[in-house]
Amino acid sequence: MIRAAGPDSLLVIVPALNEEGAIGAVVRAVREHVPGVPVLVIDDCSTDGTIAAARQAGAEVLTLPHHLGLGGCVQAGYKLAYSLGFQYVIRVDGDGQHDARDIPRILERLKTSGCEMVIGSRFVEANGSRTGAARSLAIRFFRLVLRPILGKPVHDPTSGFVGVNRAALAVFSRSFPLEYPEIEALVVLQRRRFRFEEVPVKMLPRMAGRSSITARVSLYYMAHVLLGVFVNILKYDRRLRRSPGTSRPKNGGGVGG
Amino acid sequence: MDRLLNVTTVLSILLLLMVLFSVRRAHIRVEYSVSWLLTSLAMLLLSRSRPLLEIITRWSGVPDTPLTLFLISGGLFLIMFFRFSVIISHLRDDNVALAQRVAILEYHIHSLENHES
Numbered sequence A: 001m002i003r004a005a006g007p008d009s010l011l012v013i014v015p016a017l018n019e020e021g022a023i024g025a026v027v028r029a030v031r032e033h034v035p036g037v038p039v040l041v042i043d044d045c046s047t048d049g050t051i052a053a054a055r056q057a058g059a060e061v062l063t064l065p066h067h068l069g070l071g072g073c074v075q076a077g078y079k080l081a082y083s084l085g086f087q088y089v090i091r092v093d094g095d096g097q098h099d100a101r102d103i104p105r106i107l108e109r110l111k112t113s114g115c116e117m118v119i120g121s122r123f124v125e126a127n128g129s130r131t132g133a134a135r136s137l138a139i140r141f142f143r144l145v146l147r148p149i150l151g152k153p154v155h156d157p158t159s160g161f162v163g164v165n166r167a168a169l170a171v172f173s174r175s176f177p178l179e180y181p182e183i184e185a186l187v188v189l190q191r192r193r194f195r196f197e198e199v200p201v202k203m204l205p206r207m208a209g210r211s212s213i214t215a216r217v218s219l220y221y222m223a224h225v226l227l228g229v230f231v232n233i234l235k236y237d238r239r240l241r242r243s244p245g246t247s248r249p250k251n252g253g254g255v256g257g
Numbered sequence B: 001m002d003r004l005l006n007v008t009t010v011l012s013i014l015l016l017l018m019v020l021f022s023v024r025r026a027h028i029r030v031e032y033s034v035s036w037l038l039t040s041l042a043m044l045l046l047s048r049s050r051p052l053l054e055i056i057t058r059w060s061g062v063p064d065t066p067l068t069l070f071l072i073s074g075g076l077f078l079i080m081f082f083r084f085s086v087i088i089s090h091l092r093d094d095n096v097a098l099a100q101r102v103a104i105l106e107y108h109i110h111s112l113e114n115h116e117s
Helices: A020-033 A050-056 A069-084 A100-113 A133-150 A166-174 A181-191 A215-234 A238-242 B002-024 B030-048 B050-060 B065-116
Strands: A010-016 A039-043 A060-063 A088-091 A117-121 A162-165 A196-200
Touching: A010 A020, A010 A050, A010 A069, A020 A039, A020 A050, A020 A100, A039 A050, A039 A069, A050 A060, A060 A069, A060 B065, A069 A088, A069 A166, A069 A181, A069 B065, A088 A100, A100 A117, A100 A162, A100 A196, A117 A181, A133 A181, A133 A215, A162 A166, A166 A181, A181 A215, B002 B030, B002 B065, B030 B050, B030 B065, B050 B065
Parallel strands: A010 A039, A010 A088, A039 A060, A117 A196
Antiparallel strands: A088 A162, A117 A162
């Protein structure tokens, strides 16, 4: 069983759906580059050998009883991490696109900056990362939309390579978008006046499988996320209003960090 | 006009019977059948009470009596669909939370079993 050890305990979570071809290498890479850090694979009801491959590589596996989608899957990991007392959680995708060598830099930035969230970004510095046309269009569009909402530019709003501290973990354990969560999660944090930063990372080619955001679904993706963003802005948060002290950040000052 | 009202009456009675049979066979829960029953009764009442329908038509400014019937029926069904969307959204949220809880509890159980063995 994974345990939070020490005041700087880190858990790496890997949401996975039918990633048998890549998950073993992902887990091994994380264990190699951040030794001693527990790795939790959250299996979103895969029909292939994802669970066995993850366990064989040395990961703990949280198996969902039925398919929840990416947001529900990631939130399950956040809930477990929060209940076990972890201070930091870094999410790595199960398709092998995220380079585990970047994890220590994300963790370091989380600790030193005091930000609630650190995003591993492909576009802070030109690093040769390639993105599909549909996703690239969505990223450009949401950069424009999010700029005035967040009060600062975000270069890679769709990145799933994300680290959070315990304050953000507490928020995400209670409230996390179910579909396409990355962009909406930024708005959820902004409503709490939490801060985020981006660190440059390199994206690798997928080891297996295909991106869920194809050209065909990109328009639905943009409409869905856009609606989610504005709903999150307008949403009346009863818990926050009832007890304004409980959800305030320890180092306020807005997302514009 | 009379034929339209008669067709509406038949459809209302069919809907009413279908809902009652479904409730009796426990295919639909009583609390979710109420809105269907009320809608079918409202349609039945309007289709059998032409003066009432004409009063509503004059009052609302709709140029045509059949159009009034159509608008009222459509409006009632739209409200019901919206209500069911709200219920489904709540069920989805509850379902996700429950699935996550089951997964976390199972994880703890397996961990304890492994620890003991």
